[in-house]
Amino acid sequence: MPEFHAVVTVTLKTEILDPAGEAVQGVLQHMEFPVSDIRIGRHIQLTVDAPDAAEAARLVQQMADAVLANPVMEQAQVRVEQ
Amino acid sequence: MSARIGVVTFPGSNCDHDTLWALEQLGVETTAMWYRAEDLDHVDGVVLPGGFSYGDYLRSGALAAQAPVLTALQAAVETRSLPVLGICNGFQILTEAGLLPGALRPNRHGEFRCDWHTVRVVEESRWFPGLAVGKALRLPIAHAEGSYYVPNGQLGALFQNGEAWLQYVDDAGRLSPMANPNGSVANLAGVQRGSVAALMPHPERAMEVFLGSDDGRQLLGAWVQGVSQEAIHAR
Numbered sequence: 335m336p337e338f339h340a341v342v343t344v345t346l347k348t349e350i351l352d353p354a355g356e357a358v359q360g361v362l363q364h365m366e367f368p369v370s371d372i373r374i375g376r377h378i379q380l381t382v383d384a385p386d387a388a389e390a391a392r393l394v395q396q397m398a399d400a401v402l403a404n405p406v407m408e409q410a411q412v413r414v415e416q
Numbered sequence: 417m418s419a420r421i422g423v424v425t426f427p428g429s430n431c432d433h434d435t436l437w438a439l440e441q442l443g444v445e446t447t448a449m450w451y452r453a454e455d456l457d458h459v460d461g462v463v464l465p466g467g468f469s470y471g472d473y474l475r476s477g478a479l480a481a482q483a484p485v486l487t488a489l490q491a492a493v494e495t496r497s498l499p500v501l502g503i504c505n506g507f508q509i510l511t512e513a514g515l516l517p518g519a520l521r522p523n524r525h526g527e528f529r530c531d532w533h534t535v536r537v538v539e540e541s542r543w544f545p546g547l548a549v550g551k552a553l554r555l556p557i558a559h560a561e562g563s564y565y566v567p568n569g570q571l572g573a574l575f576q577n578g579e580a581w582l583q584y585v586d587d588a589g590r591l592s593p594m595a596n597p598n599g600s601v602a603n604l605a606g607v608q609r610g611s612v613a614a615l616m617p618h619p620e621r622a623m624e625v626f627l628g629s630d631d632g633r634q635l636l637g638a639w640v641q642g643v644s645q646e647a648i649h650a651r
Contacts, residue, residue: 349568351599353526376474401482404475404512406519407565 335383338390339415344403345375378402390414419644422449422459426480431466431503431620438620438632439463444640451483456492461499461643464506466558466618476520476561477508486513493611496648499543501639502614504559507606515612517570517579521563524599528560532628533597535582535605535617536589538575543613543642544635552589553582553631555617557597557605562616564600564607571601582606582615613639 346352352373359372380397384390391414398410421444425432432448439446447459451469456462469480480486486509492498493515502510510516523529537544537551566574574580582605586595596603598616606615622632 350521350565351524351563353522353524353599357526401478402474404478404519406511406567407521 335385337381338384338387339379339381340390340394341413341415342378342380342394342398342402343375343411343413344378344398344408345411346373346408350407387414387416418445419460419640419647420445420447420458421461421463421640421643422447422453422456423463423465424449424451424453424485425465426451426467426469426483426509428469428471429465429467429505431505431618435463435465435503435620438623438636439640441623442633442637442640444644449485451480451485453485454488456485456488456498459498460647460649461501461639462489464500464502464509464614465620466504466506469505469509472561475512477505477510477512480505480509481512481514489513490515497611499639499643499647500612502612503618503620504562504616507614507616508561510612510614516607516609516614517574518564518566518607520561520616521565521599522561523559523563523597528558529562529597530556530558531597532556533595533605533617534585534587534589535615536585536591538580538583539578539608541578541581541608541613541642542646543608543611544638545641545645547635547638550589552585553619553635554622554629555619555632555635556621556628557617559598559616562598562600564604564616566601574607575602579607579609580604581608581613582617
């Protein structure tokens, strides 16, 4: 079975507050960086066994929906490398 | 038949023994359960206690929500309305598992809060006989991820459906932003759905006046009574 590398990027939905992002932004601004709109997400990389890339993408999307992201407050973007 | 209540230990739970002790103080039969338990037929109610299951990795409660005991719990809630009480991390696990609506976010101010707060009963429940609407309970909180959230437009339904259960209030019993310790929507400290209820405060840490308050005894006592009266026994 071929192996596919995939990356899942989990980010907070835009309407959700991000206290950690705000704290980091506050520190960076205190250091006088001209920075705004910081949002902290999560980068998950994995290897999945699948017959083809389409099936790999389907499996990873399933993982994202079931465990990796909480659909109440997060969104997940799946990228499978060919 | 008197009730038997199970308290589940996940890897990383740390309030399991306190919760067993508190329930034993109330004279109810208890049993310690493991997160891999698949058979719940020997219990009439289940508590998911506080702690840091799976080290809070990924999101608080997210990995515990996939444990075998949660699959069994889901089935028992559906088939025989098994009463379930989540405390702190237990609340996070129940929302992640979809047994309760909403989600728990990191505290608005980014701090871990360990403090005493007053919560007010918003909705009566047959699972908590004697906890009347408006009743105030003084309970301790200890969490970093207790900011209750529901998506825009769902808050009204939460109250209409009687799922909004407990709210943080000030010492005079009034709703106030100043009484909100974590940024929860509508000051919510606890929610319920069917036979499942959960709260962020720790009733098991408020069992004696000399420890600060014995209001936890009232809350847990009401639930034990509710379980004894209402549970559909499996054994």
